Amino acid sequence: MSRAFVTKKDIAVLAVLLIAGLAALGVRALNSPEAATAQILLDGVAVKTVRLDQDQIFEVPGRPQVQLEVSEGRCAFIRSDCPDHICVKSGFLGTPGESAACLPNRVALRILPGDGEGGSGVDAVAG
Amino acid sequence: MENIRSRTKKLAILAMMLALITVVSALEHMLPPLPLLPPHVRLGLSNVVTMYTLFFIGRGPAVALAFLKSLFVFLMRGAAAGFLSLCGGMLSICVIILLSALTRNRVSYLLLSEAGAVTHNIGQMLAASLILQTDIVFYYLPVLVVSGILLGGLSGTALRIVMPVFHKTLGRE
Numbered sequence: 162m163s164r165a166f167v168t169k170k171d172i173a174v175l176a177v178l179l180i181a182g183l184a185a186l187g188v189r190a191l192n193s194p195e196a197a198t199a200q201i202l203l204d205g206v207a208v209k210t211v212r213l214d215q216d217q218i219f220e221v222p223g224r225p226q227v228q229l230e231v232s233e234g235r236c237a238f239i240r241s242d243c244p245d246h247i248c249v250k251s252g253f254l255g256t257p258g259e260s261a262a263c264l265p266n267r268v269a270l271r272i273l274p275g276d277g278e279g280g281s282g283v284d285a286v287a288g
Numbered sequence: 289m290e291n292i293r294s295r296t297k298k299l300a301i302l303a304m305m306l307a308l309i310t311v312v313s314a315l316e317h318m319l320p321p322l323p324l325l326p327p328h329v330r331l332g333l334s335n336v337v338t339m340y341t342l343f344f345i346g347r348g349p350a351v352a353l354a355f356l357k358s359l360f361v362f363l364m365r366g367a368a369a370g371f372l373s374l375c376g377g378m379l380s381i382c383v384i385i386l387l388s389a390l391t392r393n394r395v396s397y398l399l400l401s402e403a404g405a406v407t408h409n410i411g412q413m414l415a416a417s418l419i420l421q422t423d424i425v426f427y428y429l430p431v432l433v434v435s436g437i438l439l440g441g442l443s444g445t446a447l448r449i450v451m452p453v454f455h456k457t458l459g460r461e
Contacts, residue, residue, distance in 0.1 A: 244366045245365055
């Protein structure tokens with residue numbers, strides 16, 4: 162099986178995809194509303210909603226080993242018993258739509274915009 | 289290029305590839321998360337090993353390698369990480385095999401690497417949404433596609449660099 166490593170056609174395709182992707186990200190960054198609340202989900206169910214204007218530290222209801230903090234209008238996981246701590250490594254989130262999760266504990270955190278109605282990450286769901 | 293025929297040699301090579309991929313995977317995971325990206329996204333260098341196995345040893349061995357790598361991740365980092373690795377790895381290698389077969393082997397290595405990287409990210413994202421029972425993770429789809437393209441280019445380039453070295457070490461022309 163001998164094939165080319167890269168062809169001009171490839172570069173063109175990749176450049177188009179890359180520009181489209183970056184454009185999508187750019188448009189999103191320009192249009193993002195103010196963050197107002199953080200929502201905590203456990204197994205897909207919202208179990209807690211906190212306002213981001215009040216600094217606080219709290220545990221997830223039902224998962225006391227998972228701790229989050231609200232500070233300076235942003236929210237982050239700060240402690241968990243998971244092996245990887247990817248949740249903690251996600252850092253502080255402050256833009257609506259952003260999310261972080263502790264998968265072994267099935268806890269998700271997402272930032273909701275000012276009108277309080279978060280909507281889902283997709284525009285529409287069929288079926 | 290001639291195929292490696294001896295079954296024993298094939299088994300030994302596969303074992304070496306597995307050792308290599310677990311070391312690369314472990315090292316990659318020790319690096320700090322890449323900036324601007326979700327923290328579970330890694331450099332994707334372990335895909336270099338998988339792709340080499342796929343292109344120059346065989347499809348079966350490559351799929352087995354991807355599966356065993358996920359098993360390794362499960363043993364080292366738990367079920368959640370293992371499931372993500374499994375979904376990402378299996379989707380990625382299936383897409384590469386399909387793409388390669390459907391286009392009658394005319395697609396370049398770079399494009400296959402990119403496709404593999406992007407679908408690996410998408411597979412992981414699907415796995416995460418399954419575990420969390422929510423679709424909020426799809427917010428990161430654009431980031432994962434863009435980073436897949438960029439990092440797929442990186443691993444594709446790495447494949448290009450190590451290919452002759454692997455060929456030589458394994459006794460191919």
